[in-house]
Amino acid sequence: MKVKICGIRDIETALGAIESGADAIGFVFAESKRKIDPEAAAEIIKCLPKGILKVGVFVNETKENIEEIVKVSGINVIQLHGDEASEFCKGFSVPVIKALSVGSPEDLLRLHDYSCEYCLLDSPKGKYRGGNGVSFDWSILDGNILKDKKIILAGGLNPENVAEGIKAANPYMVDVSSGVETNGQKDPKKIQRFIHEAKSVEREEVK
Template sequence: MTLKLKICGMRDPENIKDVVSLKPDYLGFIFYPGSKRFVADLDVPSIDAIPENIRKTGVFVDASFESIAAVVSSYRLSAVQLHGSEDAAFASAFKQAFPQVELIKAFGIDERFDFETLTDFAPVVDYFLFDTQSLAHGGSGKQFDWNLLKGYTLNLPFFLSGGIGIESIQAIKEINDGRLYAIDINSKFETAPAVKDVVKLTEFNNQLFSGAQAKGI
C-alpha cells in the first residue's frame, strides 16, 4: 500500500491553491464551529477548483445527519470524517445514503482507550483515524504514544494523526504496519490557524516520500 498524505485544517482560498500544488491525497476542511480552523463561509469556487484526484474531506463533530448531507452536496465532498461521539448506527446510515463518499471515523487515543470500541464501526466505515485524545477534538499539536496501536487488532486501514511534524518522519518510516494508510498533518505546519506553511509542507513531503516518490515534486 502506497502511503497517502492528508493535509487538514484548510480555509484560505490562496493558501488552498498553494497547498494543492503539492498534490496531497486528501485536503481536510473543518466544519466544526468549536475549532480554530472552522471554515465558516468557505469559498465554494475555490473548493470546486481542487482537482478530482485530491479528496475533499469534510470534518464534522457530532453534527446532524441533515447538516452533513447539506455540506457534502454543496461542496461535493469526496470524503467525510466523523470526529465526535457518532455511533456505528449513524455511520452506517450515512454510508447507505452516500455510498460514493469515503467515510473516516476518528478516535482520540490515550492509555485508557478501548480498541474494542472499534468493532461495530469496522463493517460500515472505510477507514479509522487515530488522533491524540483532546477535549478540542483534534488540533492539539500533541502526539500520542504510537505503541498504543499494538492494541489495534482489526484489519481496516487507518490514518495516523496528532501532532505530526517534520521531526516525526523517521518514526513514521519505522512503523511496520501494512494497515497504515495515510498520514494526517495539521497544526505543526501552520503560521496561523488554518494557514499552512508551504515551505515546511514541501520539506515534509520530500523527506517522507523521498526523491522521485515525493508528491507533486
C-alpha cells in the same frame, strides 16, 4: 504514503499542498480556529483536481446537516470526529472516516465497532477535537488490531516526527494540521517538508 493536509481555509494553500504532493485536503466545519463555512469551502473545492480527496470534518453534527454540507460544499469524504456511534456512521452518501482518540491500548479495540471506509487515530481530546498538536504514545499500536483497516495516523505529527510515526503505525495515510503551521497559519515550506518526509518513508520501504 498518502498525506492529508487539514484545516485549509484558502485556495492558495490548497493548491500549494496539492502541488507538493498532498492526496487529501481537509475542511473543518466544526467549532475550531480553522473553521470554514460550506460556501467558502465550495469556492476552493471547485478549483481542485478531481482525484483529490476533499474531506469535511464534523463533530457531533446531525446527519441532515452533514448531508446538506456535502451537497453545498462538494466534499467527497466525511470525517466524524466526535462521539458518533457506529450505527450513526452508516448510510452516508460519501465514504466516512471515523476518528478515535487513543490514550491506551484498550482504545484501539473500539476499531472493531466501526465498519467505516477509514479509521483515524488521534490524540486524546484537547480544547477542540483534533488539531491540538499533541501526539499519542505510538508504542501502544498493535499491528494485529490495525490490520485490515485503512488507518489514518494523526495527532501531533510534524515534518520532524512523521517518518517515525509512519514506521510505528504503518498507516494508509497521515494527517496534519497544526504541525505545518507557523503562528497559527499554514506554512507552505512546512507543508512541503512534511509531504516530502512522509513520502520518502514509502520510497525507502520499496527499495
